[in-house]
Amino acid sequence: MLVLTPTGRDAEMLRDRIAAAGMACEVCSDFQALLASISVGAAAVVIAQEALPQAGVEGLLATLEAQEPWSDLPMLFLTEPRSKGAVVLSSFFERANATLLQRPLGIQDFMSSVRSAVRARQRQYQMRDLHRELERALQLNRLSEAKFAGIVSISADAIISIDESQRITVFNDGAEKTFGYSKEEIIGAPLDVLIPERFRRIHREHVERFAAGREVARRIDERRAEIVGLRKSGEEFPADAAISRLEVGGERVLTAALRDMTEQRRTENEQRFLAELGSALASTLDYEEIPNVLATLLTREMADFCVVETVDERGPVHRLAVAHRDAGKAMVAHRLQMVELDRERPHLGSSVLETKQPLLMREVTTEYLESIAQNEEHRQALRELSPRSVLALPLLAQGRPVGAMILISTTAARRYSEQDLPLAEKVAFRAALAVENARLYRTAQRAIQARDEVLGVVAHDLRNPLGAILMQAALFRQGGAEPERRSRRPAEAIERAATRMNRLIQDLLDVTRMEAGHLSVERGSVFAGPLVSASIEAQMPLASQASLELLLDVPPDLPELWADRERLLQVFENLIGNAVKFSDPGGRITVGAAPRDREVLFWVADTGVGIAAEDLPHVFDRFWQARKPVRRGAGLGLPIVKGIVEGHGGRIWVQSTPGRGSTFFFTIPAAFPAEDWRHEPA
Numbered sequence: 001m002l003v004l005t006p007t008g009r010d011a012e013m014l015r016d017r018i019a020a021a022g023m024a025c026e027v028c029s030d031f032q033a034l035l036a037s038i039s040v041g042a043a044a045v046v047i048a049q050e051a052l053p054q055a056g057v058e059g060l061l062a063t064l065e066a067q068e069p070w071s072d073l074p075m076l077f078l079t080e081p082r083s084k085g086a087v088v089l090s091s092f093f094e095r096a097n098a099t100l101l102q103r104p105l106g107i108q109d110f111m112s113s114v115r116s117a118v119r120a121r122q123r124q125y126q127m128r129d130l131h132r133e134l135e136r137a138l139q140l141n142r143l144s145e146a147k148f149a150g151i152v153s154i155s156a157d158a159i160i161s162i163d164e165s166q167r168i169t170v171f172n173d174g175a176e177k178t179f180g181y182s183k184e185e186i187i188g189a190p191l192d193v194l195i196p197e198r199f200r201r202i203h204r205e206h207v208e209r210f211a212a213g214r215e216v217a218r219r220i221d222e223r224r225a226e227i228v229g230l231r232k233s234g235e236e237f238p239a240d241a242a243i244s245r246l247e248v249g250g251e252r253v254l255t256a257a258l259r260d261m262t263e264q265r266r267t268e269n270e271q272r273f274l275a276e277l278g279s280a281l282a283s284t285l286d287y288e289e290i291p292n293v294l295a296t297l298l299t300r301e302m303a304d305f306c307v308v309e310t311v312d313e314r315g316p317v318h319r320l321a322v323a324h325r326d327a328g329k330a331m332v333a334h335r336l337q338m339v340e341l342d343r344e345r346p347h348l349g350s351s352v353l354e355t356k357q358p359l360l361m362r363e364v365t366t367e368y369l370e371s372i373a374q375n376e377e378h379r380q381a382l383r384e385l386s387p388r389s390v391l392a393l394p395l396l397a398q399g400r401p402v403g404a405m406i407l408i409s410t411t412a413a414r415r416y417s418e419q420d421l422p423l424a425e426k427v428a429f430r431a432a433l434a435v436e437n438a439r440l441y442r443t444a445q446r447a448i449q450a451r452d453e454v455l456g457v458v459a460h461d462l463r464n465p466l467g468a469i470l471m472q473a474a475l476f477r478q479g480g481a482e483p484e485r486r487s488r489r490p491a492e493a494i495e496r497a498a499t500r501m502n503r504l505i506q507d508l509l510d511v512t513r514m515e516a517g518h519l520s521v522e523r524g525s526v527f528a529g530p531l532v533s534a535s536i537e538a539q540m541p542l543a544s545q546a547s548l549e550l551l552l553d554v555p556p557d558l559p560e561l562w563a564d565r566e567r568l569l570q571v572f573e574n575l576i577g578n579a580v581k582f583s584d585p586g587g588r589i590t591v592g593a594a595p596r597d598r599e600v601l602f603w604v605a606d607t608g609v610g611i612a613a614e615d616l617p618h619v620f621d622r623f624w625q626a627r628k629p630v631r632r633g634a635g636l637g638l639p640i641v642k643g644i645v646e647g648h649g650g651r652i653w654v655q656s657t658p659g660r661g662s663t664f665f666f667t668i669p670a671a672f673p674a675e676d677w678r679h680e681p682a
Helices: 009-019 031-040 056-067 082-094 107-152 173-179 197-212 262-282 289-303 327-338 350-355 366-372 378-387 418-478 489-516 528-545 565-581 614-618 637-647
Strands: 003-006 047-050 075-079 098-102 158-162 168-171 215-221 228-232 235-250 253-261 307-313 315-323 359-361 389-397 400-407 523-528 549-553 558-561 588-596 599-606 652-657 661-669
Touching: 003 009, 003 031, 009 107, 031 056, 056 098, 075 107, 075 599, 098 107, 107 253, 158 173, 168 614, 173 228, 173 253, 197 235, 197 253, 197 418, 215 418, 235 262, 262 289, 262 418, 289 307, 289 315, 289 400, 307 327, 315 327, 327 599, 350 389, 350 400, 366 378, 389 418, 400 652, 418 489, 523 528, 528 558, 528 565, 528 588, 558 565, 558 661, 565 588, 565 599, 565 637, 637 661
Parallel strands: 003 047, 047 075, 075 098, 549 588
Antiparallel strands: 158 168, 158 253, 215 235, 228 235, 235 253, 307 315, 307 400, 359 389, 389 400, 523 558, 588 599, 599 661, 652 661
């Protein structure tokens, strides 16, 4: 309570009376202090008329009009009867909440007016608080509505509300994307337009039962196993949905939240198929069977027609499996499988093997079929197949193509697109691993077989010299004439047998060291000319015994090598020995050498049986020998030769013509650059 009186005595009296009634009271020293206190806040104001300056009325009115809209501060004016101030204050009552109290005034009447003013002020504060609470509630409601509208609008799920007649009233952005209709097209339309015709009756009955029931929300598929939506385009799609009921203003509103399950079902089907594929491929290590397993599963899930090709370690491509979904087209598939393709010309799998990239053809044209047809039989088979769309992928193992799978659609219902690539690539990855594992297994099985054969050869080769040693030892034990006992022949026979056994054992040890990467090469200065001559001299008895001519073809001046002399002699021994084995009597073996830039080229040429073209890539494989009725050794010599040459930083290769002989070439780095080559000593 604010009080302004002209005398301190009157102010103190009023303050005491007001305080006695339990109300706080502040006495203002002057009119300006009163205005300042009103701005801060007050319950009511008591002003003695004589304390109000003549020019202060407008200032007081301006202060009161600056209050907040809810505030109407009660003003109590103490006036004298028929005073001029009453006339001045009359205009005040039209613009403010003012009350005139004429003197003389009893204290009871004064306090009654004060209490009435305070109660009025309290009601103003209560209305203010109520108004603020209402504003806050309205703000929260508007915020909630905005959030709901925003959630509904941005939700990726389709949110659809219908009225009691099952006509659409809400259709959010997610519903527009899912069904293909705009809000303008669909609002007010019956819900049936979003449901396939065969499900409309049962769906309408289901909605009516839910609306009349006690549940306020539930998943729709709790009552039906399948939910299917219908897009504007006429395409059907699997869906998952929940429905809720809400009473708004006496009206019943049903809202459904629906999610397109196409991608999820696709993912689930892909995972199921990949699991089945992985299990089927893991069930066999048969190199010939895996393409058949793959083609069968692919024609069931991803293609009408499938071709699986493999690339073996020698390089040729084999069409191992061809399958068709339609059993009536089995003969066409068989004919395509039996067509001998020219791999140098374009065909279905050629581009993916060359580029190592997938090939996608949404539409296969007649011109394309003509371009890949290799003969009339092939052209006719392609026409009968009538491919519409093609998806081909390479089978890559560690970046190397081990095959290709070609998926072909022969119906208009299937058109391959980029969406099919991820699954196809996952299938190709698993298929490549299976093909590579089967190939490695086959290689391991062949190696085991070769090992067993080599063990047999080694046992045979060791048994012969061992028998010679035992026989000579038995002769020593029998005794005999002194000249016979002093003969050196038994000792020489034992030495030769032991040397053969030692060589075979050394070859086995060298192969083991090569595989472990520990083949020792002790380099030093070696003159190339004397090295070749020494090799010829050492092998001359062997060649003479086989009725073969052994020739030397080297220039008089060869550079010095930085090499292991004993290892290079071992190379020549193996190459010349190999030439002797595979040359008929009367043939010729030539050992030659020639300088090259920073290296020396050596060769051993024979006029023997030669090596078939398909066998050339394998001549340096461990335990391998050309297919002959009888094995001629353990098959270790050439792998050892290759290891020694490469251990020197050189290269080795072979050229051969069946029936005309073979030539093995190898290079060894020179000890010095060409301009620093020195002459060999005489």
